[in-house]
Amino acid sequence: MQSKFLLKFLTITLLVFSLNLNAQHDTHDSSIEKVDLKAKIKADIDHHIQDSHDFTFTYDKENNKYWGFSLPIILWDNGLHLFSSSKFHHGESVAENNGNYYKLYHNKIYKTDAEGSISLDDHQHPTNSKPLDFSITKNVFMIMVTSVLMLLLFGGLARSFGKGPIATGPGRFFEPIVVYIRDDIARPNIGEAKYKRYMPYLLTVFFFVWFLNLFGLTPLGVNVTGNIAITFALAIITFLITQFSGNKNYWKHIFWMPGVPVPMKIILAPIELLGVFIKPFALMIRLYANIMAGHIVLMSIIGLIFIFKNWIGGGLTFFLAFFLTLIELLVAALQAYIFTMLSALYFGFAVEEHEHDEAH
Amino acid sequence: MEIPTIVGAGLIVIGAGIGIGRIGGSAMDAIARQPEAYGKIQTAMLIAAALIEGIGFAALFAG
Numbered sequence: 001m002q003s004k005f006l007l008k009f010l011t012i013t014l015l016v017f018s019l020n021l022n023a024q025h026d027t028h029d030s031s032i033e034k035v036d037l038k039a040k041i042k043a044d045i046d047h048h049i050q051d052s053h054d055f056t057f058t059y060d061k062e063n064n065k066y067w068g069f070s071l072p073i074i075l076w077d078n079g080l081h082l083f084s085s086s087k088f089h090h091g092e093s094v095a096e097n098n099g100n101y102y103k104l105y106h107n108k109i110y111k112t113d114a115e116g117s118i119s120l121d122d123h124q125h126p127t128n129s130k131p132l133d134f135s136i137t138k139n140v141f142m143i144m145v146t147s148v149l150m151l152l153l154f155g156g157l158a159r160s161f162g163k164g165p166i167a168t169g170p171g172r173f174f175e176p177i178v179v180y181i182r183d184d185i186a187r188p189n190i191g192e193a194k195y196k197r198y199m200p201y202l203l204t205v206f207f208f209v210w211f212l213n214l215f216g217l218t219p220l221g222v223n224v225t226g227n228i229a230i231t232f233a234l235a236i237i238t239f240l241i242t243q244f245s246g247n248k249n250y251w252k253h254i255f256w257m258p259g260v261p262v263p264m265k266i267i268l269a270p271i272e273l274l275g276v277f278i279k280p281f282a283l284m285i286r287l288y289a290n291i292m293a294g295h296i297v298l299m300s301i302i303g304l305i306f307i308f309k310n311w312i313g314g315g316l317t318f319f320l321a322f323f324l325t326l327i328e329l330l331v332a333a334l335q336a337y338i339f340t341m342l343s344a345l346y347f348g349f350a351v352e353e354h355e356h357d358e359a360h
Numbered sequence: 361m362e363i364p365t366i367v368g369a370g371l372i373v374i375g376a377g378i379g380i381g382r383i384g385g386s387a388m389d390a391i392a393r394q395p396e397a398y399g400k401i402q403t404a405m406l407i408a409a410a411l412i413e414g415i416g417f418a419a420l421f422a423g
Contacts, residue, residue, distance in 0.1 A: 280419065285417065286413070289420065342407075
């Protein structure tokens with residue numbers, strides 16, 4: 001009885017995650033050169049990885065058909081400009097709002113004139129002025145979706161404990177994970193006395209990173225955690241929390257390490273200070289590189305299916321892509337766990353009480 | 361992609377591979393000695409592996 005349910009659950013999960021291996025656009029044109037196909041694949045990969053101002057699920061550039069919806073653009077350019085990204089027509093036309101003209105160039109918005117001229121300098125960078133861009137882009141939209149999802153799931157989980165000791169509702173799947181984070185990540189690293197203050201942040205960051213990694217593996221074409229700005233924000237929050245909760249022991253350990261001779265103390269101080277900044281920096285790079293590299297490799301291998309136009313090559317490549325997707329599922333959960341674990345470790349360093357009177 | 365970039369990328373992968381391989385090996389030895397500590401050893405192994413992979417990726421992206 002239990003194994004039947006498990007079998008159904010596994011089948012549905014694996015089917016959902018293998019759906020992104022379906023063909024996305026027509027390549028029936030028999031005269032397509034290999035170079036042209038590679039350029040197309042590269043363009044598709046770029047479209048998947050980069051943030052964009054509209055949410056396009058899939059597109060067909062020759063027939064100019066796009067499936068998706070457009071997101072609001074919010075600009076501050078001596079006045080608030082609010083319009084829909086459909087005015088850009090996927091980067092082709094110039095949007096006009098309150099007398100100012102804007103154009104998309106490589107996914108960034110620049111201020112331009114009625115013809116949409118972009119002046120480039122020697123390094124092919126545009127020299128037009130950029131308004132302050134507060135738009136709801138694809139990444140922002142996905143973060144909002146994830147936040148609402150987490151609110152619903154965990155709010156439901158918390159409320160369901162009011163009815164009895166056993167959780168009900170869809171959030172109950174996450175109760176063992178919450179307990180695991182509390183008992184095996186927070187308590188051992190931060191200590192019995194102070195772990196409760198950091199639990200909300202640790203839980204939030206774990207499920208935030210995990211859900212966004214999983215969303216990145218679906219066919220929707222979102223890539224939130226593979227964006228260095230997002231991981232930078234998460235790492236900065238961890239950094240700020242550790243610094244603001246550092247007690248006297250923590251700062252002493254950085255600048256004047258107790259228990260070592262004085263020349264060593266002077267040598268250790270700059271190294272420890274560097275370490276204070278390098279640890280969150282490594283958090284940022286680790287998550288970003290793992291997820292970004294996973295997406296690029298996975299989509300390159302799927303693109304390889306289009307280059308091999310026969311059954312054997314395409315079939316074998318499909319299985320390779322399938323197994324790689326399974327590995328990416330593991331990496332999604334693992335990177336979330338590692339981020340949370342290291343954050344808890346750093347919090348533990350910051351609030352460590354004076355327990356070593358002898359040699360350090 | 362020029363040759364030096366490719367050679368550098370290969371070196372990075374070799375370094376990360378050797379590091380994580382050694383950790384995996386020690387973890388296996390430790391589990392063989394004391395099978396009931398499997399959970400803790402696995403946790404420590406994953407942490408060390410993730411740290412090494414973090415450096416590997418950082419270097420790969422800088423190159």
